[in-house]
Amino acid sequence: MCPAKAVNILSSKLGKSHVPGDIVDLPIDRAMVHDNNAALVIENFGKIKGASVWAPDKVAFFIDHHSPSTSAKAAKHQKLMRDFAADNGIKRFFDCGNGVSHVVMLEEGLAADGEIVVGTDSHMTGEGALGAFATGIGATEMAAALATGRVWLKIPETIKITLSGELPPGVYARDVMTTVLGRVGPDGANYRSVEFHGRAAGSMSLEDRLVCCVMSMEMGAKNAVFEQLPDKDANYEREEDFNVSEMTPMVAMPGLPTNAAPLAEAEGDRIRIDQAFIGSCAGGLLADIKAAARVLGGRQVAKGVRLLVIPASRRIYGEALELGYIKALQESGAIIGSPACGGCGGHDAGVLAPGEVCVANSPRNMEGRMGAGGSVYLASAATVAASALCGRLAGEARV
Amino acid sequence: MASRCWKLGDNVSADEILPSRYMLLTDPSELGRHILGDIKPGFAGQLSKDDVLIAGVNFGCGSSREHAPLALKGVGIVAVVASSFARIFFRNCINIGLPAISCPEASRDVKEGDVIEIELPTGKIRNITGGSQYTFTPFPPFVMDIINNSGLINTLNKRNA
Numbered sequence: 001m002c003p004a005k006a007v008n009i010l011s012s013k014l015g016k017s018h019v020p021g022d023i024v025d026l027p028i029d030r031a032m033v034h035d036n037n038a039a040l041v042i043e044n045f046g047k048i049k050g051a052s053v054w055a056p057d058k059v060a061f062f063i064d065h066h067s068p069s070t071s072a073k074a075a076k077h078q079k080l081m082r083d084f085a086a087d088n089g090i091k092r093f094f095d096c097g098n099g100v101s102h103v104v105m106l107e108e109g110l111a112a113d114g115e116i117v118v119g120t121d122s123h124m125t126g127e128g129a130l131g132a133f134a135t136g137i138g139a140t141e142m143a144a145a146l147a148t149g150r151v152w153l154k155i156p157e158t159i160k161i162t163l164s165g166e167l168p169p170g171v172y173a174r175d176v177m178t179t180v181l182g183r184v185g186p187d188g189a190n191y192r193s194v195e196f197h198g199r200a201a202g203s204m205s206l207e208d209r210l211v212c213c214v215m216s217m218e219m220g221a222k223n224a225v226f227e228q229l230p231d232k233d234a235n236y237e238r239e240e241d242f243n244v245s246e247m248t249p250m251v252a253m254p255g256l257p258t259n260a261a262p263l264a265e266a267e268g269d270r271i272r273i274d275q276a277f278i279g280s281c282a283g284g285l286l287a288d289i290k291a292a293a294r295v296l297g298g299r300q301v302a303k304g305v306r307l308l309v310i311p312a313s314r315r316i317y318g319e320a321l322e323l324g325y326i327k328a329l330q331e332s333g334a335i336i337g338s339p340a341c342g343g344c345g346g347h348d349a350g351v352l353a354p355g356e357v358c359v360a361n362s363p364r365n366m367e368g369r370m371g372a373g374g375s376v377y378l379a380s381a382a383t384v385a386a387s388a389l390c391g392r393l394a395g396e397a398r399v
Numbered sequence: 400m401a402s403r404c405w406k407l408g409d410n411v412s413a414d415e416i417l418p419s420r421y422m423l424l425t426d427p428s429e430l431g432r433h434i435l436g437d438i439k440p441g442f443a444g445q446l447s448k449d450d451v452l453i454a455g456v457n458f459g460c461g462s463s464r465e466h467a468p469l470a471l472k473g474v475g476i477v478a479v480v481a482s483s484f485a486r487i488f489f490r491n492c493i494n495i496g497l498p499a500i501s502c503p504e505a506s507r508d509v510k511e512g513d514v515i516e517i518e519l520p521t522g523k524i525r526n527i528t529g530g531s532q533y534t535f536t537p538f539p540p541f542v543m544d545i546i547n548n549s550g551l552i553n554t555l556n557k558r559n560a
Contacts, residue, residue, distance in 0.1 A: 368437030
């Protein structure tokens with residue numbers, strides 16, 4: 001029996017075999033800080049006597065939550081970041097307009113197989129898509145990590161998630177994850193490493209792997225990885241098998257991303273929507289923009305619905321422009337935003353009024369997330385686009 | 400120290416503890432005014448100093464925002480007790496010196512309004528109102544160190560002094 005991938009990565013880093021449950025003090029390969037938490041990180045770093053950044057070339061700063069600056073306060077925090085980066089030799093500074101951290105980290109090769117990557121964002125789990133051990137930490141912990149180049153953690157147990165079969169038409173990685181989340185639950189993977197296996201996992205694009213790794217956070221995962229090696233006999237705490245051939249389009253009802261329901265059932269409730277959102281680390285990818293353009297098919301967004309499309313990176317925006325998706329979306333009445341997390345968390349544009357309803361392919365829908373008193377249904381890009389056409393929650397089969 | 404208890408359910412997220420729209424604030428007492436505003440409007444105004452939150456499972460799930468435990472500390476809460484904690488929230492509480500105590504017994508039994516006493520070193524919670532006593536696994540020495548020093552930064556500075 002060989003160790004699970006997370007245990008393997010951590011043991012290799014330490015040059016010593018470890019088992020789940022061991023508390024270890026670990027050197028990190030990369031640290032990511034974004035503008036939503038940077039002010040607290042910098043404030044705490046300043047309180048560490050005699051601190052200097054342990055390895056400026058291993059640090060990446062991102063402005064992606066309030067890009068471009070959404071208020072005077074946001075602008076102040078961003079200036080703090082620029083000044084700190086300049087003072088401490090941090091050259092990997094992804095300023096406004098470059099895109100969402102988790103996407104750009106993968107694009108730029110800043111989360112490679114076997115690396116230990118930490119960041120001030122819970123969706124750091126996304127960076128495991130290429131095999132890194134990537135996990136989120138808080139601002140104070142990041143300040144200490146920047147000064148020391150180390151974090152402590154407990155070696156996790158691993159849940160093996162096997163995705164077998166083949167995705168039916170109309171079913172996407174997002175639907176797969178909503179199904180998985182529905183079974184595993186909001187804390188089903190708490191403190192665990194999640195390892196994806198199986199034929200369907202093996203044939204997933206990098207973008208789809210990113211979606212799966214990001215969304216793993218919503219079941220409490222410490223980290224998520226796609227195992228590059230073929231199926232092996234390893235020490236897993238638990239195994240969950242899913243046959244994607246049997247899956248159907250899904251929706252997460254407001255309140256939690258794990259409130260999974262078949263879309264076909266939810267459609268029956270004829271839920272009127274005010275806003276449709278395509279964007280974020282799990283939803284602003286090229287495949288999402290392509291799907292939205294395809295489903296809209298030259299038709300107009302329904303009256304009374306705002307369709308926001310926020311490409312997740314400058315590179316994705318550029319490709320979408322080249323391929324004609326942006327033009328198609330714009331002609332259908334979509335509102336195109338600049339690369340950023342956008343309104344996923346109500347930080348940026350697209351805040352909801354009380355009583356308004358949004359269907360989105362972003363990661364979260366907790367109460368008040370996109371605006372006090374607003375409700376968010378989570379679904380795939382295809383479902384979001386179809387809903388924008390219909391003016392109510394609907395799947396692409398309806399359009 | 401006697402603390403009045405407030406009860407929350409399961410899966411209360413960091414997002415709900417401190418809504419995203421307030422994340423541009425960094426001062427704990429300013430943050431504290433907005434805790435749980437979307438699910439319990441006006442909650443912050445009802446609290447007194449030294450109160451304790453008692454939550455269900457997976458407390459603090461979702462976002463990694465340290466603003467959430469900072470806000471709790473900022474409004475005067477001295478400890479959070481839950482059936483279980485989401486991992487990042489747990490670490491954030493400890494790192495800012497806010498005890499986060501896993502005690503399913505207390506989570507089940509304590510009623511809103513009960514007054515309790517928490518004994519960190521021995522792992523005991525005394526329910527003064529209800530009369531019961533609950534136990535929890537005391538923190539390992541390095542975690543107690545961080546709590547006693549009111550957070551990770553102070554602990555680092557002491558260690559390096």
